[in-house]
Amino acid sequence: MKHSFLKLLTAILLLAVGFSGLTSCKPKGTQSAAGGDAAKAYVAPGKYDEFYSFVSGGFSGQMSVYGLPSGRLFRVIPVFSVDPEKGWGYSEETKPMLNTSHGFVPWDDLHHISLSETKSEHDGRWVFGNANNTPRIARIDLKTFRTVEIIEIPNSAGNHSSPFITENSEYVVAGTRFSVPMGDNQDVPINTYKENFKGTVSFIGIDKTSGEMNVSFQIATPGINFDLARAGKGRSAGWFFFSCYNSEKANTLLEVNASQKDKDFIMAVNWKKAEEYAKAGKGVKKQVRYAHNKYNESTHSATSEIKNEVLVLDPKDCPDMVYFMPCPKSPHGCDTDPTGEYIVGSGKLAAVIPVFSFAKIEAAIAAKNFDGTYDGIPVLKYEAVLHGEVQKPGLGPLHTEFDGNGNAYTSFFVSSEIVKWNVKDLKVLDRVPTYYSIGHLSVPGGPTSKPHGKYVIAYNKITKDRYLPTGPELTQSAQIYDISGEKMKLILDFPTIGEPHYAEAIPASMIMKNSQKIYKLEDNKHPYAALGDDNAKVVRKGNEIHVYMTSIRSHFTPDNIEGVKLGDIVYFHVTNLEQDWDVPHGFAVKGIANAELLIMPGETQTLAWKPEKAGVYPMYCTDFCSALHQEMQGYIRVSPAGSNVPLTFSTGTNLPATTPAATGAPSTK
Ligand code: RUQ
Ligand code: CUA
Secondary structure, X not given: OHHHHHHHHHHHHHHHHHOHXXXXXXXXXOOOOOHHHHHHXXXXXXXXXXXXXXXXXXXXXXXXXXXXXXXXXEEEEEOOOOEOOOOEOOOOOOHHHHEEOOEEOOOOOEEEEEEEEEOOEXXXXXXXXXXXXXXXXXXXXXXXXXXXXXXXXXXXXXXXEOOXXXXXXXXXXXXXXXXXXXXXXXXXXXXXXXXXXXXXXXXXXXXXXXXXXXXXXXXXXXXXXXEEEEXXXXXXXXXXXXXXXXXXXXXXXXXXXXXXOOEEEEEEEEHHHHXXXXXXXXXXXXXXXXXXXXXXXXXXXXXXXEEEEEEEEOXXXXXXXXXXXXXXXXXXXXXXXXXXXXXXXXXXXXXXXXXXXXXXXXXXXXXXXXXXXXXXXXXXXXXXXXEEEEOOOOOOEEEEEEOOOOEEEEEEOOOOEEEEEEOOOOOXXXXXEOOOOEEEEEOOOOOOOOOOOOEXXXXXXXXXXXOOOEOEOOOOEEEEEEOOOOOOEEEEEEEOOOOOXXXXXXXXXXXXXXXXXXXOHHHOOOOOOOOOHHHOEEEEEOOEEEEEEEEEOOEEEOOEEEEEEOOOEEEEEEEEOOOOOOOOEEEEEOOOOOOOEEEOOOOEEEEEEOOOOOEEEEEEOOOOOOOOHHHOEEEEEEEOOOOOOOOEEEEOOOXXXXXXXXXXXXXXX
């Protein structure tokens, strides 16, 4: 439903773009893409898009997948939020994925996307996303477009500076937005912030083959707020750069109190060195609690494990590991250019864009060209590390992406525009308005060493007059600009799911060829799978009823079940026997305090149900799977607790069977 609604909106939008007269009621300065330019975003029916774009859902906790340049929505991937459309967080198999040290957390706020990289280029294997609120990082497998792992980040609160990735996917990072009291006694007065509150940045190791994550080490930091980050690459490989604000260490009214100083910092971390210190035993193991959840592709089930220890490195014991670079004023984005030589800081309240030079950073460190220390950590001299400043770029710079031709594209929230400038000479080359209030922006391959260029996509916070009104809240939106020429040209608007923060786009060819079509039945190791109608059965274990159910066009086996009693919990373990691409079956039972299941070909998923009233309950397939989809239904009878109705089940006969071979075979009862 949601999807077709969006498609409809997109269609309406395309029409509106075609008739520029329709936009004449817009405020002055509102731009629409005219005929020839709009055609660049057109992908004819039946044709594929050139890029996949993975877009964060912000407060929806999900990630969505669009085609570029068409802006067509392909999929919403549930990550940190339950999703009734796919039974995510409702099926017994997926519930453990949302477990945390705080218990089951059904929602979070996903801001940033990181595609895995090899040699500083996208490799199309995984995409990572962060949970801001209850700090976590998720890994999504791009063969199945499914979340396969979630790791909680201990000693963190507001995991915003995350999950940025190193150039060979050695690590994704997690910088804490809130500094918090850490250790044994966390019950301290809030106004003891300066003494008691500390920050961390965490390095989450990624296994080269399996992709499995693991908190390798954390670095203890002063009690400031980390905002964003980027790994060094090329020249600056082995380093990581984190933007920080609130160097004032304010704990109240931050809008004023964290904007006092003229400069905050970018924190430069030599992670290669940190890795060596960790190996050399320089860290201290701290007691913590965090969840590590994994989805097993052969049992189709997730497990959640609580871990208790983390290795923390203190910069005091680890010289030459961490430096601060002054950066005007409350930096947000912190981005490294394709060569890795330039690091761009975007001070939300700054009048210029400072660009730092890695060669100069190295030289300043070697010459100990410091401007004192901050909490014991050396502060490099601003002038010593500065490549230069982009003058009069715009108001409220937030984020910067790059094309392959030495140009940078910076988003400006306050002045609602994208500004193109040259990284070497820092000259502004072009600017285009966005509608309205752009946050992040994305160039395909933009954060890698080989950007594909072609487009820059603006991800906007406000749309006001761009779309048909939908009550008090309007859709957030994206806008695509063609950047193949010297001037940027708007070619398409498209609405998004939730609030888009960051997005990354990758050539379709890198993902399509690996896309999984089915789960092979012979590989199905789910303990409750029924790998054929003949294996369908219903088994009582105390007050648990396990239904080993199969679904195939167009029936369930069994589809009549009797002998359930009040007080029982019924587990429907439904195996979809199809071995054809794109033939999921759904499953739902009337009155169930849960969602539906959506079971992929060859997969087994489980819905748990505790009936509260005696009676007969219909159950049916929720996904239109064939001409006889509407016939794909059945009944389950629930009797009072003391009843002596025997446990029976069948398909294809009015007589209930008592033996496991229930398909169609007349039974003796
Ligand atoms: S942020 S709009 Cu949450 Cu990435 Cu900059
Ligand atoms: Cu199966 Cu509809």
